[in-house]
Amino acid sequence: MTALRISLAATVLLAIGLASTWLVVERPKGSVPPPSKLVIAAALDEAVVAPLLEAFGRAYPHIQFEYRDRSSLEVDRSVTEGNPPDVVISSAMPWQMAQVNAGLARRLDSEEILNWPEWAKWRDEVFGFTFEPIVMAYHLELSRHVLPPETHADLLELLDSRQNLLRGRVVTYSPFNSGIGYTLFQQDARYSSRFWDLVTSMGRVETEALENTQRMLEGIDSGRYWLGYNLLGSYALVYAQEHPNVIVQIPTDYSLVMMRMVFVHRDAPHPAAATTFVNFLLSEEGQGVLAGQTPMFSIRPGIKGPYTAARLLGQVGDRLYPIPINASLLAFVDPARREAFIEHWRQAFSGDREAVDERHE
Amino acid sequence: MIVVTGSLKRRMAAWLLVTVIGLGALLMIEAWVSSRQAADRAFDAQLEAAALSISEAVQWQDGRPEVVIPVSALQILATSSQERVFYAVLDSQERRLSSNWEVTIPQALRDSVRKAPLETALHTAYGELRVYGREVSAPGWVSQEPVQVWVGHTLGGRQTLALTLFKQAVSRFLAMVLLAGVLMALTIRVALMPLRRLRHQLRLREADDMRPLDAEVPKEMHELVQTLDQLFTRQREGREVLLRFTADASHQLKTPLAGLQTISELALRSSDPGQWRAALEEVHGSAERTSRLAGQLLSLARLRHLDDAPQRQRVELCGLMRDVALEWAGRDEANRHDLGLDTLPTQPLWVEAEAWALRELIGNVIDNALRYTPAGSSITLGLRREENEGCLTIRDDGPGVPEEQLERLCRPFERLGRQGTEGSGLGMAIVDSIARRLGGHLKVANLSPSGLVVELRLRLAEEEAS
Numbered sequence: 001m002t003a004l005r006i007s008l009a010a011t012v013l014l015a016i017g018l019a020s021t022w023l024v025v026e027r028p029k030g031s032v033p034p035p036s037k038l039v040i041a042a043a044l045d046e047a048v049v050a051p052l053l054e055a056f057g058r059a060y061p062h063i064q065f066e067y068r069d070r071s072s073l074e075v076d077r078s079v080t081e082g083n084p085p086d087v088v089i090s091s092a093m094p095w096q097m098a099q100v101n102a103g104l105a106r107r108l109d110s111e112e113i114l115n116w117p118e119w120a121k122w123r124d125e126v127f128g129f130t131f132e133p134i135v136m137a138y139h140l141e142l143s144r145h146v147l148p149p150e151t152h153a154d155l156l157e158l159l160d161s162r163q164n165l166l167r168g169r170v171v172t173y174s175p176f177n178s179g180i181g182y183t184l185f186q187q188d189a190r191y192s193s194r195f196w197d198l199v200t201s202m203g204r205v206e207t208e209a210l211e212n213t214q215r216m217l218e219g220i221d222s223g224r225y226w227l228g229y230n231l232l233g234s235y236a237l238v239y240a241q242e243h244p245n246v247i248v249q250i251p252t253d254y255s256l257v258m259m260r261m262v263f264v265h266r267d268a269p270h271p272a273a274a275t276t277f278v279n280f281l282l283s284e285e286g287q288g289v290l291a292g293q294t295p296m297f298s299i300r301p302g303i304k305g306p307y308t309a310a311r312l313l314g315q316v317g318d319r320l321y322p323i324p325i326n327a328s329l330l331a332f333v334d335p336a337r338r339e340a341f342i343e344h345w346r347q348a349f350s351g352d353r354e355a356v357d358e359r360h361e
Numbered sequence: 362m363i364v365v366t367g368s369l370k371r372r373m374a375a376w377l378l379v380t381v382i383g384l385g386a387l388l389m390i391e392a393w394v395s396s397r398q399a400a401d402r403a404f405d406a407q408l409e410a411a412a413l414s415i416s417e418a419v420q421w422q423d424g425r426p427e428v429v430i431p432v433s434a435l436q437i438l439a440t441s442s443q444e445r446v447f448y449a450v451l452d453s454q455e456r457r458l459s460s461n462w463e464v465t466i467p468q469a470l471r472d473s474v475r476k477a478p479l480e481t482a483l484h485t486a487y488g489e490l491r492v493y494g495r496e497v498s499a500p501g502w503v504s505q506e507p508v509q510v511w512v513g514h515t516l517g518g519r520q521t522l523a524l525t526l527f528k529q530a531v532s533r534f535l536a537m538v539l540l541a542g543v544l545m546a547l548t549i550r551v552a553l554m555p556l557r558r559l560r561h562q563l564r565l566r567e568a569d570d571m572r573p574l575d576a577e578v579p580k581e582m583h584e585l586v587q588t589l590d591q592l593f594t595r596q597r598e599g600r601e602v603l604l605r606f607t608a609d610a611s612h613q614l615k616t617p618l619a620g621l622q623t624i625s626e627l628a629l630r631s632s633d634p635g636q637w638r639a640a641l642e643e644v645h646g647s648a649e650r651t652s653r654l655a656g657q658l659l660s661l662a663r664l665r666h667l668d669d670a671p672q673r674q675r676v677e678l679c680g681l682m683r684d685v686a687l688e689w690a691g692r693d694e695a696n697r698h699d700l701g702l703d704t705l706p707t708q709p710l711w712v713e714a715e716a717w718a719l720r721e722l723i724g725n726v727i728d729n730a731l732r733y734t735p736a737g738s739s740i741t742l743g744l745r746r747e748e749n750e751g752c753l754t755i756r757d758d759g760p761g762v763p764e765e766q767l768e769r770l771c772r773p774f775e776r777l778g779r780q781g782t783e784g785s786g787l788g789m790a791i792v793d794s795i796a797r798r799l800g801g802h803l804k805v806a807n808l809s810p811s812g813l814v815v816e817l818r819l820r821l822a823e824e825e826a827s
Contacts, residue, residue, distance in 0.1 A: 098461065102462065103487050103488060326439060326443070327435040327436050327438060327439030330435050330446065331430045331432045333461075336427065336458060340427070
């Protein structure tokens with residue numbers, strides 16, 4: 001009897017402890033949702049993403065959304081300006097990360113989010129929802145003159161050995177005005193110090209720096225360029241299917257992978273609709289549309305379609321190096337580091353070898 | 362009457378509960394504080410590592426410090442809990458060489474970091490942060506100026522870790538409490554076992570079994586068992602006294618009755634009316650004595666067993682003594698003795714007592730003195746005041762009592778070898794009982810050269826007496 005009474009008292013204590021610590025709040029489900037608006041600010045071509053938006057419109061007819069297709073810089077600015085959008089999508093990973101680090105993202109906690117792969121999310125606030133390999137592309141004509149490059153080392157050797165052939169015929173992303181280009185080169189520089197030799201070589205052949213993949217692909221197709229470096233694979237692979245002049249090469253030493261990142265703005269005017277949209281993006285349905293009807297590879301495991309991360313990994317294997325979604329991205333937007341990198345790039349590109357070496361530690 | 366005041370087990374359980382709650386509250390506070398400290402230590406180490414890593418990256422370029430934030434530093438800073446991170450590198454003019462947030466470090470902190478690195482909480486527009494600052498004096502080729510490196514991150518990971526540690530501590534404590542409770546219950550059972558055995562033994566005991574207890578008990582119960590034994594001993598003695606009294610009383614009654622029988626038988630055998638008359642007179646006398654004996658026995662029994670509080674009233678001793686002396690002086694029995702009264706105090710002496718009992722007491726002593734002293738002896742009643750006591754004395758100049766028998770004088774049926782004389786041997790026993798009843802002190806002593814004095818001291822009533 002006494003033992004019972006004591007254990008009862010202990011149980012009460014325990015129960016109080018449990019109740020105060022693990023208080024679970026259930027939210028009621030069901031009921032017809034009221035009409036809502038939704039503003040999506042995205043650095044992602046509306047034409048490319050159209051099937052996804054249509055699928056969302058069908059699944060949630062009560063949400064009237066407005067899709068604002070802007071450049072990544074404009075999208076980034078809209079985050080901090082007045083009248084913030086509900087959902088922010090951008091491929092400029094470091095800038096997205098910096099906004100989230102500053103606390104401008106809303107933490108989400110749906111089942112989709114809990115099950116989302118750890119390597120493609122940060123703090124449950126920002127999520128990578130596409131998987132886009134970075135590739136090289138060349139014009140068919142190139143292969144008639146030289147053996148096309150398969151690795152970064154091949155590319156460097158080719159640029160050095162066939163300067164006259166390639167002069168003015170090489171194209172790459174601009175590190176100055178494009179967030180994606182800058183990020184890719186930053187990541188490249190982390191992997192190998194020979195990267196700067198590559199920049200020097202590219203400078204020597206008067207490489208052109210453009211701000212989007214589409215224009216690079218068109219240039220290659222037209223024969224204006226013979227060789228392109230660091231193109232978005234998602235666009236390039238689809239483009240190459242319709243343009244036989246363009247051949248896409250996924251580098252066989254390593255291939256970076258970029259993810260488009262999405263978050264719900266902290267001050268979103270329509271947080272419920274915004275959360276619904278992000279959940280849809282990460283859901284089986286949303287990822288299925290990505291994998292089947294857009295050139296962007298889906299991330300979610302278990303999705304069937306021509307463009308899935310799993311399929312790409314199966315083909316290319318462990319050569320894929322996704323740009324990690326973590327605090328390391330924040331270093332890329334550090335003004336001092338960015339300034340130093342751009343300066344380094346300029347000097348290397350213009351062939352100022354001494355300046356390059358001096359900076360090279 | 363036995364009043365049950367709570368259960369021993371319940372009381373112990375309550376004490377345990379109170380202890381657990383009191384001790385528990387303290388332990389919980391301690392656990393929470395130390396959990397917080399442990400979590401802080403773990404995470405502060407990360408802050409320090411990140412700051413060191415950034416310090417390493419400070420370089421001198423064209424006479425001013427520059428820093429390229431290392432990627433790894435930010436990953437260390439974010440920790441595995443994915444904290445939001447803050448960093449700032451300030452030069453000696455407090456310009457930002459590099460920083461991700463517009464956070465102003467208070468002047469006091471900047472000053473204090475000049476002396477030694479420090480960790481502190483900082484409230485910013487970006488939320489509560491834990492920041493760590495250190496000053497680096499990186500040697501440059503042209504000039505030298507100190508650079509302050511500040512790093513910080515949010516508190517989510519610390520709180521989660523502290524909560525985890527705290528929950529573990531609480532679980533351990535609760536498990537301990539449960540275990541202690543069970544052990545306590547078992548201990549109580551074991552500890553109360555001797556008590557249960559004793560109870561069993563007492564229950565099985567025969568009603569008139571007054572032997573000492575035969576039990577193995579722990580030290581704590583020894584006193585209880587001893588007290589019980591003493592109670593048994595007293596009961597046994599009381600019973601023996603009662604049995605002896607009854608036996609003695611029967612014996613005392615039997616002797617005169619046997620005498621009566623003999624006399625009446627002798628008278629019946631004779632046909633002489635003269636003898637009949639003589640026998641009848643003898644029967645009469647004997648019956649009177651027996652009746653008196655029975656009366657005394659009754660009175661003794663009554664005195665001894667009267668439980669209810671005596672009905673006391675205020676009695677004036679001087680008057681009482683005078684009355685008693687006069688009454689006895691007029692009696693036939695006192696003819697052959699010189700019964701006298703000493704000079705009484707001039708002030709009246711009041712006591713709280715029962716007048717009849719006092720009279721009985723004095724009468725018994727006088728009666729004894731008349732019986733056991735030779736004719737012609739003088740018996741003197743006296744009264745004096747000693748402080749707040751009234752002291753009654755009855756003196757005689759008879760043979761006294763042998764010293765060794767003085768103490769037995771007040772037991773029933775003691776006639777101290779003077780069986781020949783008339784008397785039951787109950788007189789002094791009655792005197793003693795009355796003295797106890799009145800709350801007085803009785804003293805019997807021999808006088809020199811001869812004689813006996815019986816002295817009764819009674820407490821005088823409150824000041825009204827004067």
